[in-house]
Amino acid sequence: MGNAVYDQGLQLEYLKNRLNMFLEVIDALDPETADLEDIDRLIRVLDDLQMKYERFKKDWEKSR
Template sequence: MGNAVSDQNLQLSYLKTRLNMFLEVLETLDPETAELEDIDRLIQMIDDLEMKYERFKKDWEKSR
């Protein structure tokens, strides 16, 4: 039971870290010089983050 709380905290920390990484990349991107590959990378980062969130959400629902 204690592991589930710890794991959930680690999972939340992971999601926050990844979101902060996304925001840093977004802030450094120059809209005037951004290329399609840059936008594709941002989309991929969001897709990856969403996939992890959905996986973690299922874990959290199981542990209730």
């Protein structure tokens, strides 16, 4: 994995990039061939993204 990011702007950019990647995967997913494993993987990605957001949010609240 990469190094920890502490700059608020870089953290926000990270979240935006991850969300855009997720949306690209959703767009590319064929609903006719997607299986439960694909859906589970997408849910894990969203859970990871939410955890990262919560971690960044704590950093942002501390810096106020």
